[in-house]
Every structure is written in C-alpha cells, then in structure tokens.
Amino acid sequence: MEDHEAQEQEFWRKLEEGEMSRSQMLKRSVAAAAGLTVLGSTGAAFASRGFAGAAAPPLKGNSISLKELIAEAKKEGHLNTIALPPDWANYGEIMSTFQKKYGLAITNDNPDGSSAQENQAITSLKGDSRAPDVVDVGPSFAVAGAAAGLYGKYFPTTFSTIPRAMKDTRGLWYGDYWGAISIGYNQNLISNGPATWKDLLKPEYKGKVALNGSPLASNSAVSGVIAASLANGGSLADVGPGIDFFATMKKSGNFIPVQTTGATVASGQTPISIDWDYNNLAYVTEFPAARWKVNIPSDGVYGGYYAQAINSSAPHPWSARLWEEFIYSDQGQLLYLKGFAHPARFNDLANRKKIPSSLLSALPSPALYAKAKFASLGQQSAAKAKIATDWPAKVGA
Amino acid sequence: MAWVATVPFFAYALLFLFLPAASVLIGAFQKDTSGYTLENVRALFHHPYIDAYWGSIKLSLITAALGGVAGLFIAYAALREGTPKWIRSTLTTFSGVAANFGGIPLAFAFIATLGPLGVLTVFLKNQLHFDLTAHGFSLFSMTGIALAYLYFQLPLMILVIAPAIDGLRKEWREASSNLGASQFQFWRYVGVPVLMPSILGAIILLFGNAFAAYATAYGINSGANLITIFIGSYYSGNVLNNPHLAQAMAFGMFMVLGLMMLFYIPLQRRAARWAK
Amino acid sequence: MAPSAVFWLLLGGLYFFIPLLTTLLFSLKSNQTGKCCTAANYSWVIHNGEFWHTLKISFLLALETIAISLALFVPTIYWVHLKVPKLRPVLASLALIPFVVPPIVMVVGLLKFYKGAPSWFYGQPWGFLAGAYVILAFPYMFFSLDAGFRSIDVHTLTEASQSLGAKWTTTLFKVILPNIRSAALAGSFLALAIVMGEYTIANLGAFHTFPIFIQYVNETQGFPAGALTLLSFGITWAAMASLLLVGRKRGARAAVITGAR
Numbered sequence: 001m002e003d004h005e006a007q008e009q010e011f012w013r014k015l016e017e018g019e020m021s022r023s024q025m026l027k028r029s030v031a032a033a034a035g036l037t038v039l040g041s042t043g044a045a046f047a048s049r050g051f052a053g054a055a056a057p058p059l060k061g062n063s064i065s066l067k068e069l070i071a072e073a074k075k076e077g078h079l080n081t082i083a084l085p086p087d088w089a090n091y092g093e094i095m096s097t098f099q100k101k102y103g104l105a106i107t108n109d110n111p112d113g114s115s116a117q118e119n120q121a122i123t124s125l126k127g128d129s130r131a132p133d134v135v136d137v138g139p140s141f142a143v144a145g146a147a148a149g150l151y152g153k154y155f156p157t158t159f160s161t162i163p164r165a166m167k168d169t170r171g172l173w174y175g176d177y178w179g180a181i182s183i184g185y186n187q188n189l190i191s192n193g194p195a196t197w198k199d200l201l202k203p204e205y206k207g208k209v210a211l212n213g214s215p216l217a218s219n220s221a222v223s224g225v226i227a228a229s230l231a232n233g234g235s236l237a238d239v240g241p242g243i244d245f246f247a248t249m250k251k252s253g254n255f256i257p258v259q260t261t262g263a264t265v266a267s268g269q270t271p272i273s274i275d276w277d278y279n280n281l282a283y284v285t286e287f288p289a290a291r292w293k294v295n296i297p298s299d300g301v302y303g304g305y306y307a308q309a310i311n312s313s314a315p316h317p318w319s320a321r322l323w324e325e326f327i328y329s330d331q332g333q334l335l336y337l338k339g340f341a342h343p344a345r346f347n348d349l350a351n352r353k354k355i356p357s358s359l360l361s362a363l364p365s366p367a368l369y370a371k372a373k374f375a376s377l378g379q380q381s382a383a384k385a386k387i388a389t390d391w392p393a394k395v396g397a
Numbered sequence: 398m399a400w401v402a403t404v405p406f407f408a409y410a411l412l413f414l415f416l417p418a419a420s421v422l423i424g425a426f427q428k429d430t431s432g433y434t435l436e437n438v439r440a441l442f443h444h445p446y447i448d449a450y451w452g453s454i455k456l457s458l459i460t461a462a463l464g465g466v467a468g469l470f471i472a473y474a475a476l477r478e479g480t481p482k483w484i485r486s487t488l489t490t491f492s493g494v495a496a497n498f499g500g501i502p503l504a505f506a507f508i509a510t511l512g513p514l515g516v517l518t519v520f521l522k523n524q525l526h527f528d529l530t531a532h533g534f535s536l537f538s539m540t541g542i543a544l545a546y547l548y549f550q551l552p553l554m555i556l557v558i559a560p561a562i563d564g565l566r567k568e569w570r571e572a573s574s575n576l577g578a579s580q581f582q583f584w585r586y587v588g589v590p591v592l593m594p595s596i597l598g599a600i601i602l603l604f605g606n607a608f609a610a611y612a613t614a615y616g617i618n619s620g621a622n623l624i625t626i627f628i629g630s631y632y633s634g635n636v637l638n639n640p641h642l643a644q645a646m647a648f649g650m651f652m653v654l655g656l657m658m659l660f661y662i663p664l665q666r667r668a669a670r671w672a673k
Numbered sequence: 674m675a676p677s678a679v680f681w682l683l684l685g686g687l688y689f690f691i692p693l694l695t696t697l698l699f700s701l702k703s704n705q706t707g708k709c710c711t712a713a714n715y716s717w718v719i720h721n722g723e724f725w726h727t728l729k730i731s732f733l734l735a736l737e738t739i740a741i742s743l744a745l746f747v748p749t750i751y752w753v754h755l756k757v758p759k760l761r762p763v764l765a766s767l768a769l770i771p772f773v774v775p776p777i778v779m780v781v782g783l784l785k786f787y788k789g790a791p792s793w794f795y796g797q798p799w800g801f802l803a804g805a806y807v808i809l810a811f812p813y814m815f816f817s818l819d820a821g822f823r824s825i826d827v828h829t830l831t832e833a834s835q836s837l838g839a840k841w842t843t844t845l846f847k848v849i850l851p852n853i854r855s856a857a858l859a860g861s862f863l864a865l866a867i868v869m870g871e872y873t874i875a876n877l878g879a880f881h882t883f884p885i886f887i888q889y890v891n892e893t894q895g896f897p898a899g900a901l902t903l904l905s906f907g908i909t910w911a912a913m914a915s916l917l918l919v920g921r922k923r924g925a926r927a928a929v930i931t932g933a934r
Contacts, residue, residue: 085892085893086893087893109879110876110877110879110885111889111892111893112888112889112892112893113876114633114634114635115635116632116633116634116635116638116640117633117877120633120781120877121877121879124781124784124785124788124877125784125879126788127788127789128788128792128795128796129792129796130796130879138635138636140638141635141638144638188707189514206513207512207513207514207530208513208514211619213619213635214615214619214620214626214630215620215636216620216626216627216630216634216636216637217619217626217629217630217634217635217636217637218619218634218635218636219635219636220635221619221636222636253513253530256512256513256537257537257617257618257619257620257621258508258512258537258616258617258618258619259615259616259619261501261505261891261892261898262891262892262893262894262895262898263501263505263699263891263894263895263896263898263899264505264508265895266702266704266707266895266896267505267509267699267702267895267896268514268707269505269508269509269512269514269515271514286895287704287895288704288705289702289703289704289705289706289707289708289895290707384636384637387636388445388637389444389445391620392444392445392448392449392620392622393444393445393448395620396445396448396620396621396622400757400760402748402749402752402756403749403752403753403757403760405745405749406745406746406749409745409807409808410767410808410811412804413783413804413805413807413808414767414770414771414808414811416782416786417779417782417783417785417786418770418779418782419782420781420782420785420786421779421781421782467681467684467685470677470681471681471682471684471685473678473681474675474677474678474679474680474681474682474685475678475682477675477678479674479675479678480674480678480682481674484682486914486917488682488685489859489862489913489917490862490910490913490914490917491689491910492862493859493862493863493865493866493909493910493913494866494906494909494910494913495689496862496863496866497863497866497867497869497870497871498866498870498906499870500870500872500884500888501887501888501891501892502696502887502891502898502902502905503692505696505891505898505899505902506692506693506695506696506902507692509692509695509696509699510691510692510695515695516695516698517691517695547688548688548689548692551685551688551689553813553863556813556817556859556862556863557813557816557817557820557859558820559855559859560817560820560821560824560853560855560856560859561820561823561824563824563855564820564823564824564825594823595816595820595823598765598816598819598820599816599820601769602812602813602816605769605812609776611776611873612872632781633877640781651770654769657769658766658769661765662762665762665765
C-alpha cells in the first residue's frame with residue numbers, strides 16, 4: 001500500500017515543483033501506456049478464465065461500441081450499488097435515469113454506508129451475488145482499495161477529460177464530482193446569516209452550529225475542520241488552527257456535536273450546518289419549512305472530491321462498466337451538477353459550452369469556487385492524523 | 398456425563414460466537430501487511446484511547462447503577478400486590494420495546510426534547526424561567542448521554558428482574574410481618590438477599606449493554622469520548638482506516654468485561670448462599 | 674396502591690412518555706410550513722412498500738429467532754440448574770461475550786467465517802442472520818431464564834414429576850415450562866425487540882430488514898422520520914402484547930392442568 005501511495009505522492013510533488021521536464025513526462029506516459037497494454041491483455045486473459053462462457057469485459061470504454069456494452073449489460077440484467085444516498089449529489093435521479101435508460105434494475109445497498117464499509121463489502125461479499133459492482137469512495141479509501149487489489153481496471157471513454165489530480169493513471173479509480181465546504185442555515189431561526197468562518201463565533205449562534213458528523217468518522221466534517229483552518233491562519237498542511245477554532249466554539253457553546261440529518265434540519269435542532277455545498281443546497285428544496293439558505297464562506301474555501309471504482313470481482317462486470325460510461329457521459333455529469341455537485345469533467349463541459357445556464361445559476365458564485373483549495377492525499381493523511389490525536393481532547397465530550 | 402446434554406448449546410456457541418469472536422481477537426494482534434504485532438494493543442494505553450475507555454466505563458457504571466436501582470423500584474412498584482394487573486402488562490410490554498429502542502430515533506427524540514433548542518428546554522426557559530444551560534446541563538455531556546441511555550437501561554432492568562420479583566413469595570412477606578418484622582427488616586433480611594444474585598446479574602448485564610452501545614451516543618454527540626465510537630471511526634468510518642487498531646480496541650473491551658466478571662463471580666457466590 | 678408505588682410509576686411514566694410526545698409533535702408537522710398538524714408523514718410511511726416489506730421480514734425473523742433460542746436455551750439452562758450447576762458461571766461468562774464484541778467488529782468475523790457457505794444460508798436472512806440474532810439474544814435470554822429457574826425449585830419439581838412416572842419431555846413441557854413462563858416470555862420480548870432494532874449486522878450483511886429502513890428514513894427524510902419512529906414503536910409494542918396474550922392463554926391452561934400455584 002505504501003508503495004503506490006508513495007509513487008503517486010512523489011509524482012504530484014515533482015509535478016508541483018516543476019521538476020519534471022516535458023520529455024520526462026512523455027517518457028513516463030509512453031511507458032505507462034505500454035505497461036497498460038501489456039497488463040490489459042493479461043487482464044483480459046484472467047477475465048475470460050473467470051467469467052466462464054461470457055465475453056471478457058473491456059479495459060477501455062472506447063474499445064467497444066456503446067450498443068455492444070448495453071447488450072452485454074442487459075444480459076446481466078442488474079447492477080449492485082452501495083452507499084449512495086438518493087439525496088446526495090442527486091444520486092436518486094442518477095440511479096433512476098440509469099435504470100430507465102438501459103432497463104437495468106439497481107439494488108442500492110446501505111445508503112448511508114461509509115467508504116470503509118464499501119471497501120469491506122467488496123471483500124466480505126466476494127463471490128456472492130449481492131456484492132457491490134461499483135463504489136463511490138473518498139480519495140484515501142480509493143488509494144487503499146486500489147492497493148489492496150479491490151478494484152478492476154477500466155478507462156471510461158471520457159477518461160482523458162477527467163483532471164489528472166482526480167484519477168488513478170492505471171484506471172483503478174477516477175473522481176466523479178467535487179464540492180466545497182459551505183455553511184447552511186435556517187432563516188426562521190437565524191435572522192442574520194453567517195457568511196464567513198469568523199461570523200460563526202458570534203454569540204447569537206450559541207447552541208446552533210453543527211457539523212455533518214464527527215471529524216473522526218465523517219469526511220465532510222474533516223473537510224469542515226480543514227476549511228476552518230484555512231480561514232484561521234492555518235493551511236492545507238496545518239489543520240491545528242481549525243481544531244482550535246472548533247475548540248473555541250465548543251467553549252463558547254456555539255458548537256453542538258450533533259450530526260446533521262434530514263430530521264435535525266427539518267425540525268430546527270441544527271439551525272446552522274457546516275457541510276458540503278451539494279448537501280446544504282439540496283436541503284433548500286427538500287425541507288421548505290426550514291427556509292434553508294447556503295453561503296460559501298469567503299475566508300476559507302476548501303474542496304474535496306469522491307471517486308468511482310469498479311469491483312475487481314463484480315458480479316455484474318458489464319453493468320458496472322455501463323454505469324461508469326453513464327456517470328462520465330455529459331448526461332451523467334450534468335445530473336451531478338443538477339444535484340449541486342461540480343462534476344469532475346466540469347472544465348471540459350464548460351469549454352464545450354455544454355452547461356445549461358439554469359444549472360449554473362442555482363449554484364453560488366463561481367468566483368468563490370475559483371478560490372477552492374484541494375488538499376493532496378499526503379496533506380489529508382496528516383490532517384486526519386492530527387485530528388485523531390487532538391480532537392478528542394480539545395473538542396470531544 | 399451429565400454435561401453431554403449441553404453439547405448442542407456449546408456447539409452453537411462455537412460456530413456463531415467463539416470462532417467469529419476469535420478471528421476479531423486475532424486481528425487485534427495483526428499488522429496491515431502480514432505478521433503479528435503488539436503495537437496496536439500497546440497504543441490503547443495512551444491518549445486518546447485510554448480516555449475513551451475511561452469515558453465508556455464511567456458512563457456504563459453510572460447507567461448500570463442508576464438503571465439498576467430505579468429499575469428495581471419501578472418493577473417492584475408495578476409487580477407488587479395492590480397494583481392493578483394492567484399496569485404490569487403495560488410496563489412489561491413497553492419495556493420490551495423500549496429496551497431495544499435506541500440509535501438515531503432515540504437520539505433525535507432526546508435532542509428534540511432536551512437539546513439546546515429542544516421542546517422541554519424551551520418550555521422550561523420561557524414558561525418556568527428555568528434555564529437548563531445556565532444551570533450547567535448539556536445533553537451532549539456524559540450526563541446528558543446517560544439520561545438518554547436510561548431509556549433502554551431501565552426497561553432492561555425491569556424485564557430481567559421481574560421474574561425474580563415474582564419469585565418473592567407473598568407468603569414470605571405475610572410470614573415476616575406475622576413474626577413482627579418491619580418493612581425495612583423484611584427487605585434487609587429476606588427480600589434483598591433473595592434478590593441479590595439476580596440484581597447483580599442484571600447490573601452486569603446493564604453494564605455490558607451500556608458499554609457496547611454505539612448508535613445512540615453517536616446520534617447525540619458524534620464526538621463523544623467513548624470506545625465504541627472510536628471503534629466505529631477506525632473500522633467503518635469515512636476518515637480513519639485502521640481495522641486492526643479497531644480490533645485491538647475490541648480486545649480491550651473484552652479485558653474490561655473480563656475484569657468485571659472477576660468481581661462478579663465471588664459476589665455471586667456469596668449472594669447465592671443467601672438465596673438458598 | 675401504596676404511595677411509593679405511585680411515585681415510582683409516575684416518575685417512570687413521565688420519563689418514558691415525554692420523548693415520545695416530542696416525537697409525536699414533530700411527526701405531525703408539515704414539510705412545507707413546518708407547523709402542525711398533518712397526517713401526511715404517517716401517510717408517507719404507510720403507503721411506502723418498503724415499510725411493509727421490511728416489516729414482514731423482520732417480524733418473521735424475530736419469530737424464528739425466538740423459536741430457536743427457546744429450543745436451544747431452555748433445555749440447556751434447565752439441565753445446568755438440575756444436574757451440572759458448576760457450568761452455570763461458565764454460561765454466565767459466555768453470556769457477556771456478545772456484549773463485549775461490538776456488532777461492528779463481530780459481523781466482520783461472522784462474514785469472514787461464513788463466506789463460502791451455501792447461498793440458502795449465507796444469502797438469506799433466515800439462515801445467517803437468524804443464527805447471529807440467536808447469539809445476540811443469548812445474554813438477555815440467559816439472564817431472564819436463569820432468574821426464572823432460580824425462582825422455582827427445580828429439583829423438587831423434577832423429582833415429583835418423575836416419581837409420578839413422567840418422562841423427561843413431559844417434565845420439561847408440562848411441569849417446568851409453565852413455571853418459568855414469565856421468564857421465557859421476558860426473554861422472548863427482548864429477543865423480539867432485538868431483532869426489530871438490530872441494525873449493524875443486517876446492514877453489513879446486505880440484508881434488508883426493518884431497522885435498516887428506519888435508519889435510512891431517519892438519515893434522509895425529515896418529518897416522516899418521526900412518524901416512522903412512532904409507528905415502529907407501536908407495531909413492536911402490539912407484537913409484544915400479542916405474545917403476552919398467547920403466553921397467557923397457554924399458561925393458564927397448563928396451570929389448570931398441573932394444578933400449579
């Protein structure tokens with residue numbers, strides 16, 4: 001596990017420091033392509049042995065026509081997904097559109113599952129027809145899953161338009177959407193809404209500010225702490241000020257350690273919620289009684305993405321690949337945007353002028369998103385480690 | 398040879414309890430790569446894990462004691478003669494449901510009642526001018542979580558102690574009052590000693606129940622310093638990922654309960670002598 | 674009624690009732706306006722197919738768990754009390770293990786261990802999940818039944834029954850069982866509640882039971898979550914009450930036959 005992660009981090013580091021010359025990059029990609037072709041054929045050989053009778057699923061989306069892919073997927077007739085809440089980044093509509101478009105039924109298991117559980121399900125349900133075909137996990141779990149051999153290689157047709165920093169070059173995982181940490185609030189209970197991290201310290205918000213879970217267990221919460229750190233003199237490499245910020249809020253009584261859920265938002269028990277923008281924005285229409293409004297705090301904008309991967313022992317490998325093709329098609333990516341999440345191929349779509357203005361205007365100002373900072377995997381690990389040791393003492397019960 | 402009849406039970410326990418539990422305990426000593434290590438278990442004795450153990454133990458002791466005593470009184474109140482029969486069946490059936498009413502629904506019910514914006518909190522502040530927060534109460538503290546825990550601890554005590562209370566024959570009370578003993582003397586020399594083994598067993602059960610509880614605590618205070626919440630974070634969270642450390646924590650829980658048993662067995666033996 | 678009894682029952686009643694009242698108030702609010710009063714949330718739950726489907730599965734699973742538990746534990750505990758009292762502390766210690774290994778970690782052991790098992794066992798809730806639930810119910814069953822057996826004189830009853838010429842099975846069913854009826858019922862109640870409330874193992878084993886549905890609604894829906902909480906509470910309570918009635922009828926008959934106290 002350490003090997004691959006170290007390689008990835010080394011590559012990014014070199015890239016950032018501009019050490020890699022153009023010729024070095026070219027040499028690397030040629031080698032990678034050659035390696036991929038070699039690996040591709042062995043992969044196909046393995047696959048054909050495993051799936052007795054059925055054709056081997058392809059390595060690349062563009063090596064097979066969509067019609068063929070759909071036909072093979074229809075023979076399998078089913079797709080197992082896991083941990084996809086219907087109100088998270090519009091997955092409800094994405095799943096129903098997929099089902100209707102291709103006539104494939106989806107079984108969505110454990111909708112509130114965690115990334116760890118998704119990877120565990122691949123292992124514990126291996127060989128069972130209930131195993132998940134595709135997963136949507138946080139980046140550190142994507143790297144861990146790839147290293148543990150949980151994922152199968154696949155390059156969706158539009159793979160090249162996914163940003164380099166959001167994918168695994170071996171085709172084991174690829175980012176599907178990203179969001180920025182936002183502050184949502186209930187206008188019935190909060191007359192003067194918080195627009196920045198600094199605002200949250202106001203005494204009028206006593207007993208009102210909540211995260212979407214604990215930073216020890218929730219990716220959204222960790223990201224909230226990192227974002228707070230950016231706004232309080234910290235950086236992507238130093239999450240300490242973020243932890244201290246929440247410690248201050250806890251002492252003043254502003255911060256309540258309740259996890260935000262639909263029920264707490266609707267009932268007004270968590271009048272202010274720090275969460276991904278796509279979650280907060282979804283609450284606006286989901287719970288009209290709460291008159292929810294969303295701001296992206298201008299003093300600390302932090303972005304994070306999630307990644308798709310295919311189970312290496314998927315019970316329905318063709319359906320899995322069809323799902324990825326759908327997710328990364330223009331239609332699929334725009335459905336994410338409809339759910340207020342920025343699709344991975346956002347820049348590509350914008351350049352080709354494929355984004356309807358109605359979708360864009362439903363989101364907060366692009367100027368704020370342009371400020372978004374993304375932590376590298378190394379920075380994320382360091383932040384998590386520091387939170388794991390410092391948070392329980394400073395902010396825990 | 399008499400023990401042969403217990404074989405089906407032990408066989409079942411082996412298949413569904415020992416072997417799975419053993420695989421977890423072995424996992425506590427394994428490394429992510431291959432091989433064995435003590436470092437996971439050694440880490441448990443440091444912050445923040447040791448605080449989490451202590452938090453869980455404190456919470457479990459408090460709710461076991463409170464739940465045990467209050468549950469005993471409530472059960473006795475419902476089961477004694479003089480109390481209408483419908484109270485007994487209502488209490489028993491309700492306790493059956495409430496004993497397993499936990500997790501997010503219970504957490505939400507308490508947040509909506511006693512949280513900073515809860516119905517009862519607001520009512521007390523506005524109508525009775527009694528500010529809970531100003532008096533130091535927070536639902537998110539260990540006290541608040543304990544209050545929520547009682548919702549399933551009390552019913553558990555009631556259900557487990559009810560058969561034992563039933564066994565307190567009415568004739569004993571009559572005999573004791575005929576002999577001139579007061580209420581207090583009856584309880585001190587007959588009632589409590591007879592009930593003691595069951596009370597002890599029930600309190601251990603309550604301790605274990607609270608110790609392993611997870612969803613309710615997480616629903617109220619997702620960052621509470623409880624060992625089960627830590628296990629959840631390290632084993633099946635979205636942030637940390639260290640299953641072997643989580644299994645080591647489970648191993649630690651085993652040790653804690655093993656220690657409780659060491660206290661329990663000699664106490665049981667003493668109490669059983671009286672019960673005979 | 675004794676005044677102390679009134680005090681404790683009132684205190685207990687208030688404590689249990691108020692959170693339920695809060696949930697009720699919450700469940701009657703409308704999603705559009707946030708104010709009282711609408712039945713729309715209850716209607717949402719009742720018209721939801723998943724609600725009935727998962728409720729049926731969990732209910733049947735509970736009955737199966739109770740049946741297996743009683744069949745396995747009653748004879749064993751009876752035997753231990755009668756013939757092998759030295760094994761009692763062993764059983765008591767075993768009864769704590771399902772508590773100590775938290776479900777999150779236990780289920781992984783179970784899944785790892787039974788991965789290769791035939792699909793009728795591993796893929797169906799009636800096999801794998803029921804097996805796990807019997808173990809979960811074991812501590813509660815044990816301490817209930819143990820208290821029950823302790824409160825009757827096992828040796829005298831057995832000797833009397835056998836001296837009258839009864840076989841072991843007759844003794845067990847016609848003499849012992851009616852006398853520990855309340856303990857067995859208490860254990861069964863707990864087993865029912867456990868199955869209707871157990872989330873972790875069903876979740877990680879990819880089964881679709883009622884608690885899974887409850888958790889899903891609580892995480893994603895707003896006001897219907899309150900409606901579902903109360904409905905599930907009410908349904909489980911009704912199930913308990915019917916168990917009680919069933920137990921009472923049979924108990925009364927048996928008591929008449931054996932002339933028990």
